[in-house]
Amino acid sequence: MRLPTAAAFLAASFLAASFLATGLLTASAHEPRKGPNGGALVDAGKSFHVELVIKGSDEVVVILSDINDKPVPSVGFKANAILIVSGKTTRFALEPVDGSRLVGKAPVAIPTGTKGAIQLTAPDGTTAQAKF
CATH class of the missing domain: 2.60.40 (Immunoglobulin-like)
Incomplete structure (x- = not known):
């Protein structure tokens, strides 16, 4: 079994954080x-x-x-x-x-x-x- 490299882990973490931030910004954009x-x-x-x-x-x-x-x-x-x-x-x-x-x-x-x-x-x- 091959473990992910540190670079792959960081890239996946950054991608997940980006999706979360985008979702939060989109949700708050429609609030009065x-x-x-x-x-x-x-x-x-x-x-x-x-x-x-x-x-x-x-x-x-x-x-x-x-x-x-x-x-x-x-x-x-x-x-x-x-x-x-x-x-x-x-x-x-x-x-x-x-x-x-x-x-x-x-x-x-x-x-x-x-x-x-x-x-x-x-x-x-x-x-x-x-x-x-």
Whole structure:
């Protein structure tokens, strides 16, 4: 029986560590980060960032920005919120208001930290989804 050389062992160890680090970085890349308005900020497709601001009421605010964190006017956007509240799916529309904000009223109070998704349709018809 032939034992692996020290170089082969080091190469295999480096390869295993690289796979582990890549997996950890990929997993953390999709975690929401804190946005400038106190909400959860995530990527939506290749073009947008979406900040979901929930304060425990039935009002939900979404703030749009581009990949460089510059505000994107919400005029012409269509959006739907799909949120999980008390184990049940809650769906409602979000409407453009001033600046880069879309606002919607949920049928129930939405607790902070709620999980779900925001579906966006841009004025040019492209779609994106932000997962929280």
